[in-house]
Every structure is written in C-alpha cells, then in structure tokens.
Amino acid sequence: MRFDEAYFDAGIDRRGTHCEKWDDRNVMPPDAIPLWVADMDFRCAPAIEEAVRKRAQHPCFGYNDEEAEALCDDALCAFWKRRHGLTLKPEQIITLPCVITGLNFCVRLFTREGDSVAMFTPVYGPFYKAVEQNGRKVSAVPLEADENGAYRMNLAGMKEALENGSRLIMLCNPHNPVSRLWTKEELTALVKLADQYDAKIVSDEIHADFVFAPGVFTPILSIARAEERAVMLCAASKTFNVAGLQQAAAVTFSEKIHRGIRAMLNAVGITGGNTFALTATEAAYREGDDWLDGLISYLDGNRKALRDFVETNLPKVRLAPMEATYLAWLDLRSYGLSCRELQEKCRRHGVVFTGGTFFGPEGEGHLRVNFGCPRSQLLAGMKRLCEALKEEE
Ligand SMILES: Cc1ncc(COP(=O)(O)O)c(C=O)c1O
Known part of the structure; x- marks a missing residue:
C-alpha cells in the first residue's frame, strides 16, 4: 500500500x-x-489493524503470559534503535497503562508531599495535575520567547528553581504546546544542572517521532550523565494513533529507579498489559x-x-x-x-x-x-x- x-x-x-x-x-x-x-x-497503520483483527478472531481474552510483554519490549528496543539511534535493553523497559501514569509515579517516587517540581511552562496540562493531585507544588519556569515566537529553554530560571529546592524536573521533549525540539546542547546543559543539584528528570517523549527535517530528535537517555537520574516516558500511542488502547513505557538505565517504578506498579495492583494494546503496540513498532x-x-x-x-x-x-x-x-x-x-x-x-x-x-x-x-x-x-x-x- x-x-x-x-x-x-x-x-x-x-x-x-x-x-x-x-x-x-x-x-x-x-x-x-x-x-x-x-x-x-x-x-x-494496516499492520496494526491486521494484528488486532487477527487476535480478535480468537474469541478468548484471558490473561497473557510474560512473552506477550517481552515481544513488545523487543519491538520497542528495535524501533528506538532504528528511528533514534538509542540502544535500549528489554530489561530496562516497564510497561505502563499510559504516559500520565508514568508522570504521576515519578512525582511520587522522587519527591515527598509539599516538595516542589520544576517544569518549563506553558506545558501540557496534566503535568500540573500530576504534581498537584499528589500534594506537591509546581515550580513554573517560564520559557523565553523571542520576537518571532521561537521559545528557548530558560536555564537560569531552572537553576533558580533547583536552588529553591526542586529535586525533580518534568520535561516535555519535544515540547507540547510550543513545538520545540530541544537540542543536544540544551539537554546537556539541563542534565548538567540536574547533576549539580542532584535532581531527577522525567522526560515525556511521547511526541519523539514527530520531527521535521532538518531537525533531529535527541532522547534524554542519549545525554551523558543522564543514566542515573533520568526516566524516559514513551509510547506508540501518539505516533501510530492508538491512544485509546492505553499503553506506554517508562525506560531508565538506573536499576534503582527501575525497582522504584516497579514497586509503584505493584502498589496500585497493575500486573499486566491489555491484550489488544500489546498486540497493536508490537505490530506498530515492528511493521509501522x-x-x-x-x-x-x-x-x-x-x-x-x-x-x-x-x-x-x-x-x-x-x-x-x-x-x-x-x-x-x-x-x-x-x-x-x-x-x-x-x-x-x-x-x-x-x-x-x-x-x-x-x-x-x-x-x-x-x-x-x-x-x-x-x-x-x-x-x-x-x-x-x-x-x-x-x-x-
Ligand atoms: C506531552 C504529552 N504527554 C502525554 C500525553 C498523554 O499520554 P497518555 O495518553 O499515554 O497518558 C499527551 C497527550 O496529548 C501529551 O501531549
């Protein structure tokens, strides 16, 4: 086709x-x-439609074995290598119901009630909610715009937020709504700041695949020194228009953070993925x-x-x-x-x-x-x- x-x-x-x-x-x-x-x-994509139809033809929708998720993780790793040059291992991936779940988990994992969480604003509305509904405070760092409406990362403002006690940065990469593709230099400077103040970064990379030439997407996990302090949240949902199926992933190179997020999943009783979401996500990543x-x-x-x-x-x-x-x-x-x-x-x-x-x-x-x-x-x-x-x- x-x-x-x-x-x-x-x-x-x-x-x-x-x-x-x-x-x-x-x-x-x-x-x-x-x-x-x-x-x-x-x-x-037709590959997704076919995979879902094929699965629906077997009219029993009981629990899935571990391989269903493992196949999906393999497909995700291959996709990110192919499309973004990032090497991931299946054991670094945690399947989530959606990206917003990951934002909420990271707020709870990295901060305590009353703490502040820093973010560049304006930003996707549920960023604020993930902070406030967990009893934390938003430390808004306004992005800077030039006379053409092009936005820049406000690193001085972020430094101030960290100096004032924020220990978690919520990043939207690329940024919704201002359509910025953060550069390697900007991300490197941000990770350096996080390192300096011992802050964590949760980077929402759900829009990673929508990048227009000559732009190139830079994953947070490709930045030096991000490995011990960053979580990437990603999904096939926006990229392949399957958001209603509800599936996303958290990826981190830190074993400690990985264990923390798994504990969050266990604490709320999420034990496995949805049959159709797993089927669609694997097909999307492999054949889309x-x-x-x-x-x-x-x-x-x-x-x-x-x-x-x-x-x-x-x-x-x-x-x-x-x-x-x-x-x-x-x-x-x-x-x-x-x-x-x-x-x-x-x-x-x-x-x-x-x-x-x-x-x-x-x-x-x-x-x-x-x-x-x-x-x-x-x-x-x-x-x-x-x-x-x-x-x-
Ligand atoms: C930046 C960003 N993050 C997360 C989401 C929602 O993701 P999910 O449906 O996986 O929670 C959206 C949807 O518009 C978004 O724009």
Missing part, C-alpha cells in the same frame, strides 16, 4: 465512535471542525515504519500549509516555529481577547481549538492547533478562525 498524500487526504470519519475529539457534545457544537485533542483523524514515514511527510505538508495560511490571512497572529509534534501554537494576544472569549467565538463559527490556558497562565490569549488531520479539514477550520476574528476588525 502507498502511504501518499491521497491516502492521508482521505482521513477517516470518526463520528459516532465515542471519540472525544468529535463526539464530546460538551465541547463540540454540531458540524464543528475539531482541531483540539491531540489525536489524529487518520486510520492507523512505512506508514509513519508517509505520515511525517504529509504532516510536513500540513505544517507548511498552516504557515502559509497564517502568513497570508492572519497577519496579526504569531505562529511559533513548528519543529516537532503535530501541534501548533498561535499567539493571538494582539486581539486583546481571553482564551475563553477566543474559544467562544471560534465555537460560534464552528471550529474548536485547545485554549492556551490549558497549558498554564502564560497561555492566555493563545490557541493550540492540532494539524494531525486531512489538509482540507485543517484549512477549513482555519478559515472559520479567520471569520471569527473578523468580528474584531
């Missing part, structure tokens, strides 16, 4: 499948275009490369189309450079509207974005655009945004 423009242009009708993005009536007005929740409006290459090339086209659209039609809007992820960060502060007002206007014009404040207070006046959809859908949604903003001119 060819995973070309026509394949991804076709998209898939997801309505009526209880999918949050299209079917959540509290958020989506009838006939609105959803450019919000971070999953994609494409069918998954062609589909993924086609997808990245299509998303690159969407990225360019979005940039052209904003330059031509929305001169007052600043679009952060899109280095990674399928999420774009729009700065609409020149309109003087709050996120709530922006979202309300957009909804009335039949398009839904994620409001910037989901990512923290610095997101006020911003919207996040999900461009993981057919290009025609993306551009139709953006036209509706223009119409909504015309009311302001």
Whole structure:
C-alpha cells in the first residue's frame, strides 16, 4: 500500500465512535471542525489493524503470559534503535497503562508531599495535575520567547528553581504546546544542572517521532550523565494513533529507579498489559515504519500549509516555529481577547481549538492547533478562525 498524500487526504470519519475529539457534545457544537485533542483523524497503520483483527478472531481474552510483554519490549528496543539511534535493553523497559501514569509515579517516587517540581511552562496540562493531585507544588519556569515566537529553554530560571529546592524536573521533549525540539546542547546543559543539584528528570517523549527535517530528535537517555537520574516516558500511542488502547513505557538505565517504578506498579495492583494494546503496540513498532514515514511527510505538508495560511490571512497572529509534534501554537494576544472569549467565538463559527490556558497562565490569549488531520479539514477550520476574528476588525 502507498502511504501518499491521497491516502492521508482521505482521513477517516470518526463520528459516532465515542471519540472525544468529535463526539464530546460538551465541547463540540454540531458540524464543528475539531482541531483540539491531540489525536489524529487518520486510520492507523494496516499492520496494526491486521494484528488486532487477527487476535480478535480468537474469541478468548484471558490473561497473557510474560512473552506477550517481552515481544513488545523487543519491538520497542528495535524501533528506538532504528528511528533514534538509542540502544535500549528489554530489561530496562516497564510497561505502563499510559504516559500520565508514568508522570504521576515519578512525582511520587522522587519527591515527598509539599516538595516542589520544576517544569518549563506553558506545558501540557496534566503535568500540573500530576504534581498537584499528589500534594506537591509546581515550580513554573517560564520559557523565553523571542520576537518571532521561537521559545528557548530558560536555564537560569531552572537553576533558580533547583536552588529553591526542586529535586525533580518534568520535561516535555519535544515540547507540547510550543513545538520545540530541544537540542543536544540544551539537554546537556539541563542534565548538567540536574547533576549539580542532584535532581531527577522525567522526560515525556511521547511526541519523539514527530520531527521535521532538518531537525533531529535527541532522547534524554542519549545525554551523558543522564543514566542515573533520568526516566524516559514513551509510547506508540501518539505516533501510530492508538491512544485509546492505553499503553506506554517508562525506560531508565538506573536499576534503582527501575525497582522504584516497579514497586509503584505493584502498589496500585497493575500486573499486566491489555491484550489488544500489546498486540497493536508490537505490530506498530515492528511493521509501522512505512506508514509513519508517509505520515511525517504529509504532516510536513500540513505544517507548511498552516504557515502559509497564517502568513497570508492572519497577519496579526504569531505562529511559533513548528519543529516537532503535530501541534501548533498561535499567539493571538494582539486581539486583546481571553482564551475563553477566543474559544467562544471560534465555537460560534464552528471550529474548536485547545485554549492556551490549558497549558498554564502564560497561555492566555493563545490557541493550540492540532494539524494531525486531512489538509482540507485543517484549512477549513482555519478559515472559520479567520471569520471569527473578523468580528474584531
Ligand atoms: C506531552 C504529552 N504527554 C502525554 C500525553 C498523554 O499520554 P497518555 O495518553 O499515554 O497518558 C499527551 C497527550 O496529548 C501529551 O501531549
């Protein structure tokens, strides 16, 4: 099968499948275009579809043996070696229900109640929740943006947070929502700081596979001295659009941290993976490369189309450079509207974005655009945004 423009242009009708993005009536007005929740409006790779169908044909879904998970771990290692040049061993991998589970576990493992956890903000909303719902405090380190809307790691701010007592850094690599692909230099400086203050790093690398040339993704575990203090969280869920199956992995080179995370899993009684998630994840990692290459090339086209659209039609809007992820960060502060007002206007014009404040207070006046959809859908949604903003001119 060819995973070309026509394949991804076709998209898939997801309505009526209880999918949050299209079917959540509290958020989506009838006939609105959803450019919000971070999953994609494409069918998954045929290899995944076939593997799941094949497994479903045997109508008994009892407990899985250890090999089911071991095969998945092997496939994950081979995928990360092939795609990112990172050498992992199956015994360094811990299967989790999802990445957010890993964020919560790391908060509990590395900090005590009342401690603070440092993170670059604005950042994916559940980062805050993982800290606060476990009785810890967020130490927000605002990212710095230049006049073009390009964000930089605020290392001086992180140093201050560590000086003030934070002993855990929650990193989003690449960064959702500002679409930054952290460089080896930035990550090396961050690990050096962590080393200096004896802090741990949990690096959420769920968006690692969405990187646009000439950019290169740098895993935290490839950085010198990260081995004893870093946990990488990764998944096939975003990459292959199977998030509803719920599976992710924590990887660390430290045996001590590995034992700690396993103890967390035992403490909450998670003893094994889900049959369909294991099946789909293994198939994705083993046989999904062609589909993924086609997808990245299509998303690159969407990225360019979005940039052209904003330059031509929305001169007052600043679009952060899109280095990674399928999420774009729009700065609409020149309109003087709050996120709530922006979202309300957009909804009335039949398009839904994620409001910037989901990512923290610095997101006020911003919207996040999900461009993981057919290009025609993306551009139709953006036209509706223009119409909504015309009311302001
Ligand atoms: C940075 C980031 N981490 C984690 C998640 C959610 O991952 P999971 O569904 O595996 O918990 C998302 C989903 O949007 C995300 O963007």
